[in-house]
Amino acid sequence: MDTLFLVKEIGVSILIFLITRLTFRSVFKNHGRKIPPGPRGWPVLGALPLMGSMPHVTLANMAKKYGPVMYLKMGTNSMVVASTPAAARAFLKTLDQNFSNRPPNAGATHLAYGAQDLVFAPYGSKWKLLRKLGNLHMLGGKALDDWGPIRDEEMGYMLRSMYDSSKKGEPVVVAEMLTYSMANMIGQVILSRRVFETKGSESNEFKDMVVELMTVAGYFNIGDFLPFLAKLDLQGIERGMKQLHKKFDALLTKMFQEHVASRHKRMGKPDFLDMVMDHHSEHTDGEKLTLTNIKALLLNLFTAGTDTSSSIIEWSLAEMMKNPSIMRKAHEEMDAVIGRERRLKESDIAKLPYFQAICKETYRKHPSTPLNLPRISSEPCQVNGFYIPANTRLNVNIWAIGRDPQVWDQPLEYKPERFLSGKNAKIDPRGNDFELIPFGAGRRICAGTRMGIVLVHYILGTLVHSFEWKLPHGMGELNMEEAFGLALQKKVPLAALVSPRLSPTAYIP
Structure with a gap:
């Protein structure tokens, strides 16, 4: 003893x-050296115990005390947080190259195939090839135009399903419906087939897997900040990541094998995966993709491609249901431009300024990624007169920027009108206006920015134009609480009763 x-x-x-x-x-x-101000934190652990269950809110409150550039000791690591548009611009534009890499973390290791994907891969030739292929064949402007008919087709299936639910008096669970339809849109582009033929247990399980991935990937994992404790996995996070990865890998491997076996049927009509596979065996600019790279890229597209856009759509519908006057104004604008004899087309969006303002207001108040995906400094640098050491983790608090009263009038109110006049009317969410950067900015901006905006505009616009939205009978006030993760989810998923507003022929696929 x-x-x-x-x-x-x-x-x-x-x-x-x-x-x-x-x-x-x-x-x-x-x-x-003058480092930025910040909380003292605990011995050894630093500020880790201060983060709580809603780190984006905690860090926003800290910034009110310590300023727009804040320094925190997180275990053995250093972290700097930018909380204003000017601070975000300094890091993501002026110092973009110095902060072009991601810090090592358990999510990249256990979920993203050891950072072999587009999101976490080191900045370099392999990352550039993944980005180039994504833009060329799926995420870029021309590629998005080319798969417009697929979006239209899947939207028809969604509307018919919702129309049938309305006739039966059944509520629509928005997140489930969106994940099912958007996964099928992406599946048709990548694999030339729908991933889920019917909405049910299989598609719901996929939705749960996506939500779990986005949740655990956003956790502040102790092992990331105290590496000597990583093997102990004190929070059980890494164990959960490994189990989730096995599920995704089994699903992606099955998709991949079935796709290879059916390639002869697509001769002359290659899809996204066919074209990416062409770079598996041949060198391109000195690089070639491994099978792991390809599976990791598919994981990015199927998860981020469905979850971030669906969360924006769900928050938008919830805000409009909470503020019926906004829904009514959107309906009036759409009826004047489109009428009620047909469904919305993507070409209609440019003629709907109030609806576009609704989308921007949701990006502001409910950004899909509240803390921009972390970056890490390659070299020491200076920001606002402060010294930032090399290997310092950077988080940009997009959620805090969207709620900063120095930037926005009445920031806690949901007011699309703020984007209809004055300087705000010209603000665009594509990464150049740092007051509104829901997709990040700089060279590591979300690769799916264009796709995300197109999906949100088209799907949300169609849902608003096609239906009246009400809470199920007997349900009290709408719950607007957040659940933190890599993507900002509604804590209580939105379920709603819908009523058709258009001619019955508009709901025929």
């Missing part, structure tokens, strides 16, 4: 020595 006690004492002493050494080395390394 004494021997066991002695071993434990020695182990604890060694651990304390190592932590103290790391801490003091960090302190002396930056001694005499």
Whole structure:
């Protein structure tokens, strides 16, 4: 017993020595240099215990005290948080190249095939090839135009299903419906087939997997900030990631094998995966893609491609149901431009300024990624007169920027009108106006920015134009609480009763 006690004492002493050494080395390394202000945090753990279950809210409140550029010690790591448009511009535009890489983390390792994907891959030739192929064959302007008929087809299926639900008096669970339809849209582009033939247990399981991935990937994992504790997996996060990865890998492997077996049927009509596979065996600019790269890219497209856009659509519908006057104004605009004899077309969007303002207002108040995906500095740099050490993790608090009273009038109110006049009328969410950067900015801006905007405009616009939206009978006030993750979900998924507003022929696929 004494021997066991002695071993434990020695182990604890060694651990304390190592932590103290790391801490003091960090302190002396930056001694005499003015780093940004921030909370003192706890011994060893730093600010990690302060984050709570809603880190974007915690960091926004801290920024009110410490300023737009804030420094936190997170375990053995350093982190800087930008919370205003000017601070975001300094990091994501002026210092974009220095912050062009992602920090190592458990999500990239266990979910994204060891950072072999487009989201987490190191900035370099492999990442550039993945980005180029994505833009050329799916995410770029011409590619998006080419698969417009697929969006139209799947939208027809969605409307018919909702029309049938309305006749039966059944509520529509928005997140389930969107995931099913958007996964099929993406599946048709990537694999030349619908991923789910019928909405049910299989598509709902996929939705749950996507939501779980986006949730766990957003956690502040202790092992990422205290690497010597990573193997202990104190929160159980990495164990969950590994189990989830196995499910996704099995699904993607099945898709891949079925696709390869059916390639002869697509001779002369290659789809996205066919064209990406052409870069598996041949070198392109000195690079070629491994099968792992390809599966990791598919994982990005199927998860981020469905979840981030669907969360914006769900929040938009919830806000309009909470504010019926906004829904009524959207209906009036759409009726004047489109009428009620046909459904909305993508070409109608440009003629609907109020509806576009609704989308921007949701991007502002409910950004799909509240804390922009983290980056890490390659070299020391200066921002606002402060010294930022090399290997400092960067988080841009997009959620805080959208609710900053110095930037927005009455920021907690949902007011699409703010984007109809004055300087706000010219603000665009594509990464150049730092007051509104729901997709990030710079060279690591979300690769699916264009696709996300197209999907939100077309799907949300069609849903608003085609139906009246009401809460199910007996349901009280609409719950607007958030659930933190890589994507900002509604804590309570939106379920609604819909009533057709258009001619019955508009609901025929």
